[in-house]
Structures are given as structure tokens and as C-alpha cells.
Amino acid sequence: MQVRLWLTLCAVAAAAQAARLLVVLPTNTRSHYAMYGRLVEALAKKNHHLTVISHFPMKIRPPNVEEISLAGTIPDIYNNLTEQHYSLKPDFVHNLEQIMAECVHACDMVSRMPAVKALLNSTVTYDLVIVEVFGTECFLPLGERFKAPVVGLLSSVPLPWFNEQLGNPEATAYVPAYMTGFGQHMNLIERLSNTISVLWAKILYRYKSQIPSQAIADRLFGYGTKLDKLAQNYSLVLSNSHFTINEVRPLVPALVEVGGLHLDESQKLSGELKTLLDASTDGIIYWSFGSMSKIETIPSEKLAQIFAVISELSQTVLVKMNRMRLSTNLTVPDNIYTMDWIPQYATLCHPNVKVFISHGGLLGTQEAVACGVPMLTVPLYADQALNARAMADRGVSKTITLKNTNKHTWKQALHELLTDARYKDNMLKLRNVFLDRPMPPLDTGIYWIEYVLRHKGAPHLRSPALDLSIVQYLLLDVVVLSIAIAITTIYILHILFRYLCTRCIKWWPKEKRVFEKRLFRNFSVFLCLLWRYKAKAN
Template sequence: MVKWLNLFVTIAVFSSISDAYKILVIFPLPSRSHGILGVNVVNHLLQAGHEITYITPFPVKDPHPNLQQLDVSDNFDIMDDVKRIMNNEIDLSNPITMFQIIIDLFTKTVHDPNVVKVFNDTNQKFDAVVAEWMFIDSYAGIAAIFDCPLIWFSTVDPDWIVLSLIDESTNPAYVPDSLSSTIPPFSFEERVTGLFIQIVYSAFQYLYWDGVVEDSFRNVIGPYIIMRGKEIPSFYDVNYNVSLFLGNSHVSLGQPIRLPQNYIPIGGYHIETKVKPLPNDLQKLLDSAKNGLIYFSLGSNLKSKDLPDNLKFGFLKIFSELKQTVLWKFEEAIPDLPKNVHIVSWAPQSSILAHPNCILFITHGGMLSTTETVHFGKPIIGIPVFGDQFINIERAVNRGFAIKVTLSYTMLDEFKAAIDEVLSNPKYKNKAKELSAIYHDRPTPPAKELVHWVEHVIRTGGAPHLRSPALHVPFYKKYYLDLLALIVAIILVLLVAVKLLLRVFRTNKKDLKKKNK
């Protein structure tokens, strides 16, 4: 009898642990790197047995049976604005213009017919919403539609804007902004700049942005809440009802800053723990690269074939003078290649970087590529082109495992000098190996952390035990302004009292003198 009871308890425990949850995952930005991050969140949750509804502009072919995809590929229309930015047709000196694009993306996503169909279904239920945070909090309202916990996902290192949604803002005296590549200790100028940026953005947020975001929440999300027979809640309550923040970060990739209990760094979760085998031709190429192999890729946004001819042929000349083998991700055939140079239109980047004969990665510096270089412990030469690539490469340079080369028509001499420096100076390789060891020295792989904490939030009803009390402490209490006011009031009362006493004393003294006369 006892044996059967133990078996029943064991089955019950394991069945409760392996409950399948229904999770809505939202990664609406039409950027390939963000799509990779999103689909890997989805894949890990699917592998754990959960049912996923995925809002994405990058739907996968032959989806998992537990995956429902809501295709928002019309979001690519927003990229027209990005092209206009690059052509200087949109003035980014006015921040309102850039933030309007973010609002438009949110509105376009929620109004997409594929999304509307699901949101209009009042019987639809979710156990949690996992949404990418991109400078707009309106997506938090989606969790309010379905009365379920909200989990934000951040693609960048934790900074004061992100952390202020779940705790306190960081101190700009020693914590860099997400758009800064500086490393503490800061100079006086860097500290003042960080403080100025934080004050200006906070003022912009308070005076303008919060109102715009709240309006978008009420106008775009509000009708779905009313449809379910509920009143539209306060946006403050919705915005700060965050259960967890998952961050594509790790201390080996960024800074060792103070983090609240409900911020979980899972940087590198998108990299498979078991490296896929290389195709036969690439396996032979890397195996035979006795002097090492240099891998060169500019990512998916900038194609190598679109480089000016003087750069393409200049690179080839530089490569031809090396004893190392060079593998260049190039989108078209090149005649008369040097013997040590090989091109591929597509390359399994992780599998190449994992090979011990790969000794240098020449990269554009995207957030995924820089994470993979630390994961595999490879030094890099960075040629940033767009967006956060400049910050990523600057940070890698400051960490000591990278050299930055500026993309220009006259970059060839700088490019050759960078290759010679990395190949001849072991400090870059050693630093990359050191950071890689730190990166891998974790009690749990980041993918397992991701799944565990999403499940933990659902199992514990939104994980209220992890939430910081700092969110609900008014500004004046947090900085003891009430105590300061009390001290000032006491001092003023004492000053007034002393002044009155002195006046009374002088009056009495004068009266005494008159009597004596």
C-alpha cells in the first residue's frame, strides 16, 4: 500500500511540474537579429512542452504542432522609415520623430488582422505574456487583456530605463547608459554626461512620452479590455505590474551592476549547446587550415557584394598575403580567388566559430555575433555599420578582445594593420578565452534558466515575491525629502524661537534699564 502511495505521489508531483502552459510571445520588430532571439524563446518553451502563440514578422516554415504563429510581416512597411532615416529624409535630432515610429510599430502590430482575430476571441486565455521591450510600455496592456502575468524581454544590457520598470534607476556615476560604450570608473565629463542624459530623458518621458504611451494603451488595447466586460485599468498599474525581466545579457558581456531579484540575465540562450556538424566541404576546409582560419562576415543587413570594388579587391589582396586560410561570407561568385581565400553565400556561423582552427572573426558587430564570439572565445575585428553595432564593438574594444576598423573608402591600411595586430599579439586571444570561461561558468545553461523562470512566474501567480518594493515608494520618501523638510522646518522653528527669545530678552533688558533710572 505504501509503495503504491509513493508511486501516486511521484506521478502527481511530476505531472504538476510538467504542466503545459499557454504562452503568448511577442517579438514584432522586423529585424533579423530580433527575430532570432524571439524564435529561440519560442523553441525553448516548445521543447519544455508548452503551447505557444507567437506574434512575429518572421514566421517559421513547418511549425511545431504546439505553435500558433500570428504573422505580422506587414511590419516591414515600417522599415521604409528606417531607409528614410538612412537617407537623411527623417531628422533624428527630434526624438519625437523616432519615438513616433515605435508607436506606429505597436499600433500596426496590434491592428494586424492575424492579431485582431485572436484578441477578439473573448474565450482566448493565456497563462503569461512574454514581450520584447523596445522603449514603449504599451505592450504591457496585452497582459491586462488576458489577465495574466507580464514578462518583459530586453535585447540589451540592463540600464536605468529598463530597470526603472521593476526597481530603481541606476546611478549614472558608475553605470553606463545602454547607448554608451564607456566603462567605469568614469571621468568627470562622463559622469556629467550620464547624469545629463538621464535627466533629459526623464523629463522627456514625464512631459511627453508617458502621455503618448498611455493614450496608445487606451486607444489600441482599451477596446479589447472593454470587450471582455472590464474597465480599462490605470496605466500606471498595468505598466508596473511586471513579473519578470529576461535580459539578453551576462556579466561577461557587459557590466557587473546591481540587479533586482526579478531581472534574470540569460545572454547566449540562442546558441545551441550542441554545435551542429559542419557541411563536409567546410569541415575539410577548417580541418586543413593548419595556420588557422579567419572568418569574415558582415551579417545580413550589409552584403559583402555591395561593397565598393576598391574595398572588395583590396580585401582580397590583403588576404592573399596571409598564411592563414580565409573564409568570406560573400553573396556571389568571385573570379580568380587567391588560393587561401574561400567564399560561401551562407555560413553556419556558430559551427565555424566553434572549430579550434578558427582564430579570428571579422564581423559587423551585431549583438548576436558579439555574444557568439564570447561564447566561443574568439578575438574579433569589428567593422560596425548600423545601430547598436558601434556600441557593441566599442565595448568589445574596451574589454580587450577586439579592434575596431571604421568602414570607409580608405580603410584598407587600417584593416591590414588590425589583422596583423590581432594575429601577432596574443592578448586579444587570451582575453577572449578569459571572458569565455567566465561566460560558461554558470550553474545552469541560460536556456534552462529562461524556461524555469517563465514557468516559475506562472506557477506562483506572477511571482509577486520577487517584486521590488521600491516601485511603490513615492519619490519624496525614497530620497527622504520628507525628513529633509522636517529638519528644515525644525531649524526654521528654532530660528524663529531664538529670534523671538532674543527680542524678548532685549525688550526686558531695556525695561530693566528704564526702571533702574
């Protein structure tokens, strides 16, 4: 008992020791930083000393946080929904190529900054390096440069190439690939498409991201260990997913799900917004496509159809939209209330919000589930079709595509969500299982980061699958050996059987062998006569 208490106290003391952490967040995506920023703030409150490289400087920076600001180095990333993409390439291929190109470009711009180069040439040391994991891995050499373990932050479900880096099973028979939009119960064609999508995504990542990222890393860090080898040495990766709302999938110990980590209970409503929500006796429909997709850029003819449906509703529709950017020929219904910025989590958790019209982004989906609000999803990009399918399969949402938008589809979907109580009931059940955890997701993330610190990189979390060749991992050598053993066994039995038969024939008395031959001949004649007789009778 005393030994257990001593070990516990030692672990707590080790956790309390402040460590020096380097956090590198190269992509300029505000929705991703909603997750990363919460983690940075929590680590700072734990008295760790942080050096943060990001596009989003903290509004109030604690004294134990140093920042290298990337603000303004690359333009904000957003999708213009007016632009329609027509190509022979499948949508998931086009989306992957675009994401990888954006991530590699961001990586290139960050690597050229004098402040980043000065950091690499400094004598400062770090106990841990935290890097963003998404479309590039060009900053993985930081772990080797500072001789520190590396923790990855992933703002989505595990990506196809990322599973390979961690030795995490793909399970394409029931785990839909990123961007495919399949459910977990796939038919034969879907399983074939799913498997091809995973293989194709890995090939794309190799040639569209890994090779150009390697060139950037070689220029910045000099020639050293290749990125594909460094990617197999993550101590830990925190994934913004959870089995209750995403896919049930096998996970290695180094991959920890912290879906919902960004949920901020301290978020407050402005006075104007609170008054609007409180006064809406018929309820509120909240419509937002996140920070990257602008509702006002939807083609005018489609937006006019959506506005026509909204004008017939008794509910107030709160929209995150810049009204001044709308086309002049559009008439905005009286029951639409627009704001440039809305605190989404606090808004969704208001009891008067009845439906959330969303693009199906993972962060917004998690917020809707945490607040128990049914969804109308309009997937546009990346993993949004996958998230929309997951919510529809759980009976908490309806899905509409922007290409097939018309008055009938919107009217029918909104009517079902507002009048069918099953959507709300299913969402409340999903909320209960999503929030029911041993500890909150933010605390889970902090615990595992400090776990890696306590155990000097925690190499015991690394999967031994990473040390196997593809032949060994797929058991192809076992299959070949098994076939060889089976063939050898059959051949030996065949030789033995022939030998025994030969010996038996030699030992058989000559008179009996003659008798057997006559008997066989007579029996054959009998069968021939019988056949001829039957043929004539017929």
C-alpha cells in the same frame, strides 16, 4: 525533513503542469528572434501550449504550438552602409528615434491584422503572456485582457526607460547608457554626458514611442489602463545580458540576465563549410555584420581598402556576403571565400578560426566569447559601440570605425589580433567566467518563466520603488526635512546662547566689568603702538 521533501515535490509537480502561453513578438528582426525562438522551442518541449505571434514561423511546428504568422506584413529591416547620415543630432539620438519608429510601425501593422483582432475577441484564456520588450509597449494590455501575468523578453542590456519601469537603479556614475559607447570607468565629462543621455532617452521614449503606442493600444483594446502604468506591472523580464561581458549593474529580482540564451550547441556545419575550415592550415578569419547590415553595401572606396589589406594575409577570410551585389570595379582577393548564409556559432567554435570581424552585435559578441575567438569590431548602429567598448576594455578585441577606415588601421588591428597571444588568452579567460553559471542561460529563462506560473505572477518580485514618487525615491523629502531640522537646531542654540550671555553679563559684578573694559582699552592701545612701531621699522 519530510516537510521540505513535500514542498520540493509539490514545486516539481507544479512545474510539470502544462500552461497556456501567449507569445507576441511584433518586430521583424531576425537576430532578436534567434533568442526568442530558442525560448519558444524550449517552452514547447516542456509541454506548454503556446500561441505565437511572430514574423518567423517555425520550420517544424509541434502540435502544442499555434502560430499567427506575420511574415510579409512589413519588409525586412537592414542597414544600407552606403548611406551616410549627416545631421546636427547626436548619433545616439538618431538611432533611438529610428528604432522607436520601426517598433511603433511594426506594432501598428500587427494590430491591424484580422487574426490578431480575432484572438482578442475569442473566449480563449491564457495563464501567461510573454511580450517582446524593446522600442514599444503597445501589447502590454494583453495581460489585462486575458487576466494573466506578463513576462518581458529583452534582446539587449536594460534600456534607460525600461529601468524606470521596473524600478531598477540607473547608476549613471558607472553604468554606461545604451548607445553611448562609454566604459564603466568614466571621467567627469563622460559621466555628465552619460546622465544627460539617459534623461534624453527617456524623454524621446515618452514622445516618440509611448504616446503613439498608446493611440494604437486604445484603438485595439479600447480605453483602459495607460501603458505607463501597465509597464510597472511586469512579473518578470529576461534580459539578454550578462555581467561578465556587459556592465556590472544593480538588478531588481524581477530582472534576470540570461545572456547567451540563444547559443545552440546542435548547430551543424555544412559539408562545404566544414571542408574549408578543416583545410585552412594558416587559420580562418570570419567576417560577418549579422543579418541587418550588408557588407556589400559598404562604400566601394572603403571596401577596396579593406580588400587590399586582406589580400596580403596568409589566412583565408570567410565572409557572409552576396558577391553578386558588389560593385563591378571591385576586385575580390583570392583568399576571400563568400557565402550568403553561415551557421555562425558552429563556425566560430571551429578550432581553426583565429579572428572574428564583427559589427559588435550582442548575439555575435556572446558567440565569440563562448567560442574564445578574439574580435575586430566595427560598430555601426544601436548598442554596438557599447559592446565594442566592453570587449576592448577586457582586452579581447580591437575597434575600428567605418568612418575612419583605411588600410593602415585595418592592417595594424589584424596584425595585433593574429600575433599578440594576449588577446586569445584574455578571451579564453572571459569564456570561462561567461559560461560558469549555476545552470545554462536557456534553463535559467525557463525556470523563471515557470516560477512566475507557479506563483501566480510572483508579485513579491516587484520592486517597492515603483510605489514611490520621484521626490520619495530621490529622498528629496528626507533632504528637506534634514535641512529644516538642522536650521531649527542652530536657531534654537543661537537663541539659547544669546540668552545665557545676557544673563551672564547681568550677573557679572559691576567693578569687574569696568576693569574688563579698561583692560581691553589698554590692550587695544598696545596693539596699535606695536603696529605703528613695526611699520616704521620696515
